[in-house]
Amino acid sequence: MVTISRTTVAVVGGGPAGVVLGLLLARAGVAVRVVEKHDDFNRDFRGDTVHASTIRLLDELGLGDRFRALPQSRLDDFSLPGPDGSRTLLGDFSRLRPPYDHVAMVPQWDLLDMLVTAAREEPSFTISMGLAATGTIEENGVVTGVHLRPYHRDGEPEELRADVVIACDGRDSVLRAAAGLRSRSFPVPFDTWWFRLPREAGDAATALVPAFSGTDVVLSFPRPDYHQVAYFAPKGSDAALRAEGVSSFRERIARLRPDFADRVDAIGSMDDVHVLDVRMDRLTRWWRPGLLCIGDAAHAMSPAGGVGINLAVQDAVATAAILVPALRRGLGGAELNGALAAVQRRRTAPAVLIQTAQAMLHRVVFERAFAGELQAGPPKVPVLLAKYVPPVRGLYARGIAFGPLPEHAPTWARR
Template sequence: MADQTALPVIIIGGGPAGMMAGFLFARAGVRTIVMEKHADFLRDFRGDTVHPSTLGIFDELGLLDALLARKHDKVASLGAVISGREYRVADFSRLPGPTPFVAMMPQWHFLDFVADVARRLPAFTLRMESEAIGLIEGGTRIAGVRLANGETLEASLVIAADGRSSRIREAAGLPLQDLGAPIDVLWFRVPKPRTPDNRTQAYIDRGEMIVTIDRGDYFQCARVIEKGAADRIRAAGIERFRKDVATTATSLRPHIGTIADWSDVKLLAVSLDRLTCWHRPGLLAIGDAAHAMSPVGGVGINLAIQDAVAAANILTAPLLAHHDPDPLLHQVRARRMFAVHTIQAVQRSIHRNVIGSAMRNKAPFAPAAVRLLQAVPALQAIPAWLLGFGIRREHVLPPDAKRQ
């Protein structure tokens, strides 16, 4: 039972990191309030790839079957079509455990599920349409938050989980390192008939890279472009856009005409950055607020959830005991730093050596590593493991467990 006299942990942002952290703290009995500025979770073109590492966390919580009862599609493998030839790159069916696949689940379904199970906990409160715009500075630490409606709330700890444009991170003055991202992404949908197998893959040809994510009755598509090229592409007209996409991604040809105008195409300005310090006394940043990831690999949602698990594992016990959590805040970054730095380094390499090469080369050929994966299919388990389980995978610990 939560101690209702204790100051709550206040989490800013109801995305994957914020909702998962809120659930885990409240599950352990820590009074927790999640503040989400929107009225619902319904926002398109958000990260929808729920990897085996995240599915494993829900299995540890006894919630996997309930989660997978929500609408989703299973991706058992990932492939690429390079200059018209198809290659399989990652085979998730070779992974151990109960979920040898990536679950493609709209993020609003995922967040609705976490909210539903969290609301059953007496220690959990979710406040929608509650926008935090600033921090309360105490004598020596952050003491709470200020809301857009003029309300102020005191907190035992404030967690900034408000995304890659975090207002709370900025208010706290946490130092941000921009690693540079040479690409942007144009997102759009193209309808398709359902098929027995999931046909998620990337098309690389003629200086273009198009990713088609099979969502059952439609492809969620990403045209990867050079940073800042969106205006030039728009100026060429929607007909030219449809032609360029359909020429490269041939599976989209039958229904490419459903892209009627530019209102059907959304720009994602890709960021790749990280805080060099994730905390101040009384405040911790996690998820995209601590490290914005490239969409390469679809790992952002899963890294955010790993951050939430690490934060709950490290901070729950002192918060339950009404001890000052500040001396342990640095441990969250220390725990997650290697994974974040490694994955961002891999993404930067892919930006330069894979995507950059694809955009420069009008007649690309498959790299030697991709050809080797075709010659020895068992090796396709390696990229599947790296994508599916990531680096330094987190597990849910009981509140009194000691982190090694």
């Protein structure tokens, strides 16, 4: 039997975009239901970076104290390693005005749990975990809801009817496919292999510095009990890496990070190493009558520069800022669709600018690394500029910490 339910806004996907949007809409008193297919937020492959513009947003929402109470570490700068083991400082967050002078590294499940707890304080907010959207409900070419089904267990299907559906279901968005929205893909030269290594008391403080050796690249970030490690290799290398076997993989990691040589045995087999297919794409049109895609569902981001979470959050803020006044005025039909189109207009430039910067990083860092050219040292022009013109280090830092066109919390969402 199919259960039929109703809400004003159905938000599909409880990642950074969906949870922030749910919280903001609820603070405006809009009936919103967030639907997340997993039972919890505890998944390794969520990125951990919380940028200065997101920290500022949390302060504006009155959530700064709760955020700062979460387990976290600070990233004060970012650098590239030189051929002699030295580091070249590229971006210096301390040049930005405190307290927004760093990037925080926070396990994403803690951040999402904190945001959902805050959202649950609003009577118009509901979240359903373990429920997946399987497609759109349409009437006369207008999306009027979503089909839902329990994700991990058997159960009855549900039809959730809504005035507006917002797809925040990430880079494999079921809804954008169901709605027939077309995307443009951009080449990404690498995939990422994720695994954990034990974290020990004397390990160095947080520093997101990639390590290069031969044609291998690795990056690690500390979580409270372990290091999350990302190994990067050219796309399509997975079968060869697995055929080489775990001993060879451990040797690669130990070569890249001699400080991890004493613990690579914690990678028991290649089953502990999960490959993530990295993609970069962007919808040509982010909406259809009744449906809007934001975050990775609208523009799948590469991990290069670690900025996709921030962009998804900013999309959510812009969506709430544009949608709430339209819903309050009781707009429907063409006028409501005008609001969906306005979100795309407002957020296209930041998405294009960041994806262009990511494409440059792919060429300048990853393709050169895979060709073995980074052994000779990092790219000269940006490095020389950062070295001899100190304000450039602040400019690079500002670009990462705030991104283009950062959003502020609407006044009605502030506490």
